[in-house]
Amino acid sequence: xxxxxxxxxxxxxxxxxxxxxxxxxxxxxxxxxxxxxxxxxxxxxxxxxxxxxxxxxxxxxxxxxxxxxxxxxxxxxxxxxxxxxxxxxxxxxxxxxxxxxxxxxxxxxxxxxxxxxxxxxxxxxxxxxxxxxxxxxxxxxxxxxxxxxxxxxxxxxxxxxxxxxxxxxxxxxxxxxxxxxxxxxxxxxxxxxxxxxxxxxxxxxxxxxxxxxxxxxxxxxxxxxxxxxxxxxxxxxxxxxxxxxxxxxxxxxxxxxxxxxxxxxxxxxxxxxxxxxxxxxxxxxxxxxxxxxxxxxxxxxxxxxxxxxxxxxxxxxxxxxxxxxx
Amino acid sequence: xxxxxxxxxxxxxxxxxxxxxxxxxxxxxxxxxxxxxxxxxxxxxxxxxxxxxxxxxxxxxxxxxxxxxxxxxxxxxxxxxxxxxxxxxxxxxxxxxxxxxxxxxxxxxxxxxxxxxxxxxxxxxxxxxxxxxxxxxxxxxxxxxxxxxxxxxxxxxxxxxxxxxxxxxxxxxxxxxxxxxxxxxxxxxxxxxxxxxxxxxxxxxxxxxxxxxxxxxxxxxxxxxxxxxxxxxxxxxxxxxxxxxxxxxxxxxxxxxxxxxxxxxxxxxxxxxxxxxxxxxxxxxxxxxxxxxxxxxxxxxxxxxxxxxxxxxxxxxxxxxxxx
Numbered sequence: 001x002x003x004x005x006x007x008x009x010x011x012x013x014x015x016x017x018x019x020x021x022x023x024x025x026x027x028x029x030x031x032x033x034x035x036x037x038x039x040x041x042x043x044x045x046x047x048x049x050x051x052x053x054x055x056x057x058x059x060x061x062x063x064x065x066x067x068x069x070x071x072x073x074x075x076x077x078x079x080x081x082x083x084x085x086x087x088x089x090x091x092x093x094x095x096x097x098x099x100x101x102x103x104x105x106x107x108x109x110x111x112x113x114x115x116x117x118x119x120x121x122x123x124x125x126x127x128x129x130x131x132x133x134x135x136x137x138x139x140x141x142x143x144x145x146x147x148x149x150x151x152x153x154x155x156x157x158x159x160x161x162x163x164x165x166x167x168x169x170x171x172x173x174x175x176x177x178x179x180x181x182x183x184x185x186x187x188x189x190x191x192x193x194x195x196x197x198x199x200x201x202x203x204x205x206x207x208x209x210x211x212x213x214x215x216x217x218x219x220x221x222x223x224x225x226x227x228x229x230x231x232x233x234x235x236x237x238x239x240x241x242x243x244x245x246x247x248x249x250x251x252x253x254x255x256x257x258x259x260x261x262x263x264x265x266x267x268x269x270x271x272x273x274x275x276x277x278x279x280x281x282x283x284x285x286x287x288x289x290x291x292x293x294x295x296x297x298x299x300x301x302x303x304x305x306x307x308x309x310x311x312x313x314x315x316x317x318x319x320x321x322x323x324x325x326x
Numbered sequence: 327x328x329x330x331x332x333x334x335x336x337x338x339x340x341x342x343x344x345x346x347x348x349x350x351x352x353x354x355x356x357x358x359x360x361x362x363x364x365x366x367x368x369x370x371x372x373x374x375x376x377x378x379x380x381x382x383x384x385x386x387x388x389x390x391x392x393x394x395x396x397x398x399x400x401x402x403x404x405x406x407x408x409x410x411x412x413x414x415x416x417x418x419x420x421x422x423x424x425x426x427x428x429x430x431x432x433x434x435x436x437x438x439x440x441x442x443x444x445x446x447x448x449x450x451x452x453x454x455x456x457x458x459x460x461x462x463x464x465x466x467x468x469x470x471x472x473x474x475x476x477x478x479x480x481x482x483x484x485x486x487x488x489x490x491x492x493x494x495x496x497x498x499x500x501x502x503x504x505x506x507x508x509x510x511x512x513x514x515x516x517x518x519x520x521x522x523x524x525x526x527x528x529x530x531x532x533x534x535x536x537x538x539x540x541x542x543x544x545x546x547x548x549x550x551x552x553x554x555x556x557x558x559x560x561x562x563x564x565x566x567x568x569x570x571x572x573x574x575x576x577x578x579x580x581x582x583x584x585x586x587x588x589x590x591x592x593x594x595x596x597x598x599x600x601x602x603x604x605x606x607x608x609x610x611x612x613x614x615x616x617x618x619x620x621x622x623x624x625x626x627x628x629x630x631x632x633x634x635x636x637x638x639x640x641x642x643x644x645x646x647x648x649x650x
Contacts, residue, residue, distance in 0.1 A: 051512040052483075158600055188367040188539060193583040193594040200593075215512060218586030222594065242590060259517040261542030263584050265565045268546030275521055276514045278468075279482045 005209050006040040006063070006177055011072035013055075013062045017284065031283050032058040034233035035072070037310075040177065045203055045210045047224030047241060049217055049256070051280055055233040056213050060179045063211070064098055065089055076177065094124055097170035101182035103162035107154040113140070113165055114150040120172040139168040143198060160191035167198065171206075179211045184219060196223055217260050221245040229253045232283055232291040239316020250318050251296045251326065290320070298326045328355040329500060329533050330379075335393035335403070337371075337378045340386060344605035348374040350557035351392075353631075358500065361527065361534040363548035363565070365541060365580075369601055371557040372537045376503045378403070379535075380420050381410050397501070416446040419494035423506040425486035429478040435462075435489055436474035442497050461492040465522055484515035488522065495526055502527075505537045520547055541584060545569055550637065553577050556602050556612035559631060563638040574640040575650070576613045611643065619644055 013033040018024040032055045040046045050056050061067045063074055065081050074081040081092060100106040107116060117136045121127050127135050137147035143164040154162055163183060170178050180199065184192040200223055203210050214220045220227055224241040229250065237250040248254045258274045276295050281287055290308045293299040302321055310317040313324075320326075337349040349371040356362050364372045377383045379395055379402055395402040397418065400409060419442075422428040430438060439461065440454035447454075455474070462470035465488040478486060487507060494502060504523065508516040524547065527534055536548055544551055544565065551568045553561045553576065561574040572578045581587065582595040599616040602608055611629045614620040621644060629641040644650045 051514060160600075189541075189580060190367060190583045190597040193585065193596040196585065197594050197596060200591075217513070218584070222585040222588070222590055256514060259513040260586070261516075261520075261540065261546055263542045263545050263569065263581065263587060265545040265569050273517060273521075275517050277518075279484055279515070 003042045004039040005042045005077055007075040008036055008038045009073045011036045011062060011074060012070040013058050013067055014070040028284050031233050031286065033062055036235055038228060040209050040211060042209055043207050045212055045224045047220035047227040048211060048213045048230060049215060049220050049227060050230035053280055054230045056230050057181055060181045060213055063179055064096060094173045095176045097173065097175040097178050099166050099170050099178060099180040099183045102186050103159055103166050106166055107162055109154055112151050112153055116165060117168055117172055124173055126173060139172060143168045159187050160194055163187065163195050177209045181213045185214060199223060217245055217257060232280060232286050235310060236319045237316065243315060249313065249323060250320050251298050252292045298322055329358045329398060330356040331396045333394050335378060335395065336391040337374050337383055337388060338391050339388050346605045347557050348604065349378060352559050354552055356533050358533055359531045361536060361548045363544040363551040364535060364537045364554060365539060365544055365551060366554035367539060367601060370554040372554050373505050376420065376505050376535065376537055380414055380503065415442045416497045417499055418501045419499040420503040421490045421494050421507045423509050425483055425490050428490060429486060431478050435476050439493050439496060446497055457496060461496045465492045483511055484518065487511060487519055491522060498530055499532060501533045503535045508543065541581060556604055561640040567638050573634055573645050574642045575617045575619050619650055
């Protein structure tokens with residue numbers, strides 16, 4: 001059953017590079033997101049992976065309309081967000097919320113938990129003022145925090161607890177979609193597992209859709225239904241989570257998967273690893289054709305020109321012209 | 327004789343809020359050419375262990391309360407500062423987690439690379455520059471000659487970490503202490519850096535202490551592993567044994583909370599609670615409040631490391647009593 005809640009059509013987010021103090025002359029463009037099309041179904045968890053600088057965070061900010069979109073459309077339940085006015089964006093934010101990477105930086109240190117969680121409710125006037133206290137307590141219980149900590153400040157909590165507060169804040173308005181940008185990257189392994197369990201149970205209980213961004217593929221595989229792999233502003237592979245990680249098809253996904261260290265010394269010692277040479281190229285001046293071709297072991301002359309679209313292959317979509325052969 | 331023998335190292339931090347027992351009595355040794363992994367969560371004392379050996383603990387508030395660290399016969403913790411200076415940066419080098427902040431932004435890469443050579447080997451500048459060039463090439467930096475004149479901000483994260491490694495290895499040290507050197511990097515770059523450390527280790531027959539929180543990294547790199555919790559070693563074994571037959575409940579729990587080892591979609595195993603506050607007195611086993619197997623004895627009796635097998639030690643009372 002297809003029931004898309006969030007649709008991206010050929011979304012591009014470019015940032016101008018300017019030089020000069022008085023006369024800002026544009027000398028180039030950073031193509032952070034360069035033609036991404038995606039759908040997120042109701043109740044689905046979509047994982048988004050890629051190296052730093054591939055544009056995954058910019059894509060999240062584009063969906064949230066925190067940065068202006070250069071081209072393309074972002075549809076939330078059919079409403080086009082890119083053409084919305086400031087006041088309608090305000091309405092839409094109720095349905096679309098975000099959790100950030102660093103719970104030390106994303107909570108206001110001068111606001112108590114109560115103030116942090118009550119603010120969105122008061123701004124959006126979704127509950128009468130007399131009801132807010134009860135709702136804050138409900139939210140705190142929902143994310144596994146005791147309501148008696150309501151009057152405490154962020155510095156009194158550990159990293160994992162802070163991330164719970166950040167998640168509670170995102171849930172305050174009963175959103176339909178949550179975008180989580182590396183929500184567990186700053187946490188220890190044992191705490192990471194707690195937050196992942198919490199997110200997974202919230203998705204199940206509340207029928208939320210979640211866009212889960214991370215660079216740790218094993219974490220993404222665990223929580224996601226589908227995974228999209230990004231490279232230099234474009235999606236190169238998109239498919240069911242288990243298949244993408246266990247049987248990656250795009251040469252870049254293969255390299256990415258093979259780079260994950262396996263916590264088993266016997267496997268580690270025998271397996272062949274594809275070590276990519278060099279760093280990802282700059283999105284200011286990306287290689288022509290397939291952006292991955294300078295680092296790809298399978299690259300041929302035809303990979304070096306033209307545009308390479310995502311094409312369906314088996315049960316997924318892959319952007320590689322040689323996909324049938326390799 | 328081992329290259330390094332650490333005995334009963336205790337590093338405490340005396341702050342206004344109390345005494346933090348960051349490292350609280352750890353002992354280990356390291357042979358030439360061996361790789362020792364130290365794993366633990368944040369606050370378990372793994373980095374402070376590295377800093378203590380290098381004499382980099384800020385004093386005050388830090389203080390080495392007890393212990394010895396014999397490096398080839400010299401006690402790193404109690405020798406004259408001049409003796410330590412002759413070893414540090416020459417025979418023992420360290421690389422840090424964040425390559426963005428551990429290079430001097432005002433100095434060209436070349437200047438920073440040759441500094442240890444000029445200080446320790448007293449060789450002419452031109453010779454030092456040649457060695458720096460060779461070292462940059464060895465760590466896989468293309469176009470090394472022109473890169474020598476670059477500043478750190480012109481390098482990417484992975485390249486800066488390569489420069490850090492080049493700087494640490496340029497004096498051909500006998501021991502490298504790597505404190506989470508790949509945590510800030512992408513997996514693909516992490517794979518490159520780990521391969522590089524392995525290659526350089528083989529070439530120099532260097533011992534490595536690899537500090538990390540990532541058990542996956544340890545499994546492919548280390549010969550032996552220490553698991554730290556609340557400033558103490560709770561288990562130490564060769565890598566295979568530690569992964570296949572972990573005995574201490576904390577090691578087992580840590581392993582079980584890695585997402586990739588668990589079936590997809592299932593509830594992930596979690597360790598309840600939080601690590602203890604090491605500024606408060608701890609009676610009994612520090613892991614007991616979070617441990618599924620803790621008994622009444624665990625809460626009152628201090629556990630000690632005891633051997634399980636030849637090179638396998640662990641500090642769980644119930645395992646030692648044969649109850650687990």
